[in-house]
Amino acid sequence: MSSYYSPSALLTDAQKVPCTFTLTVPGLGYLDATPEADLASGTKVSLPLWLGEMLAISQNLSTSSLVKLDFPPALSERVLNALKADPRTVDLRQQAANFYALGIRMLDLFEHEEMGEVLTETFKTRAASIADQAHNPRGALGEGADFLRGLDESERELFKAAHDSSKAVRTWMAEISKK
Template structure:
């Protein structure tokens, strides 16, 4: 991943629910209250990069400033839908960079079940993407809704497969 990778920048800007563990004077601007204090227990959605930086104290052995929670794109409701049938979930509406966000979240949380669900989702959806790449007529009919719900990783895979098929 490059420093200038736009997909990485967009992934890091995804909002992540964070709960402040300590009172923080003068940081109320994050809540929209300039000059105010943030009280312990306050929950604010922060960009992934900022939430990660503010939670880093726990890794260093000091008390952490914030506790990170799973984003809504990886909520229990979404995981249950992915377990049932990953082909019916519109990943793009959850997060345009769903797989990149998931990868970053898995660096922060130890969630074995999440790894299994996401791996299974990627495999099942990849088969459908490959089918659409080899049969573009299906994409115009009932497959159009599925294709609109692809996240950026899947769109790149789809484009790559279409180019490969065209060159074959």
Template sequence: MGSYYNIDAILTDAQKVPCTFTLDLPNLGYLDENAGGDIKAQTSISLPLWLSTLLAVQRIGPSQAPLCTLDLPPSISPRVLNALKADPRTVDLRSLAGNFYEGAARCLELFEEEEVVDVLCETFKKRAAEIADHAHNPRGALGEGADFLRGLDEMERQLFRAAHDSSKAMRLWMGEMKRKS
């Protein structure tokens, strides 16, 4: 969980996660635009991450059953994971979730999905190398790399800015060193 004032944490918490309710819940139908007054058991609704997490950890009744169970969000569905395994550079992460990695990390705190963790780690490593290449080679970022850069999630955009700024600072420093010599 991020800082109270961190806009990325707020946006991450607002990402929708599919939940399946395990119990009948009277008078909570307003959570689902299609429901009447009650939510019936086995109803699936996409709720913001912050709310779905709270509901999933709440235990109720003598059986201590959770109010709902969580499913992996569409942004880390098997279809997306297969695309990331094939070539992570071709996937537009921004269209899946603006804060893709933060949302995935928050969801994976709730699930034990080692394969998903491995795929996301490999994805970040491969995409970080590509991001660094584009940050150091502006011609690539303006040409065929433009589509890739448009698909960066927020964390990758920050990485790009940091790599670009450090490359620029290094060129300036090298220029100053040459002048002093």
């Protein structure tokens, strides 16, 4: 699914997700700041996505998985409601640097119709403002600064693409007038 060579996919893998252990694991207490103890079942631990995902979907002999995966705080109900109210005012970068990538991974794991819709709407609405900001030379310094600081990694790439191409056209126009 995710590209092996893509840095943003790697960074998404490293995002922490809350996991609840459903079994007692001997000697794993250091994960919960209690070294040399057993990790009791029911403990909540934040694990990187790659580890939590593997533990959650792999099943042992008794056909119950080792941990139960929860939604990370970046995709909590509170954030989704804020996005529904106004996508432009939410600081996505503060939630997660690779917000959409994380959302896509969670959508792969969970059936969550509503989250998919909210993410799609958010992406579209924000993309339109990103394009406006990228074409407006003063946008990055003036009132748009707060919005631009809150862009997640994929949105920054979009901004860069839009900005670079409009800059290329402007450069070309300046070039022909020099000749």
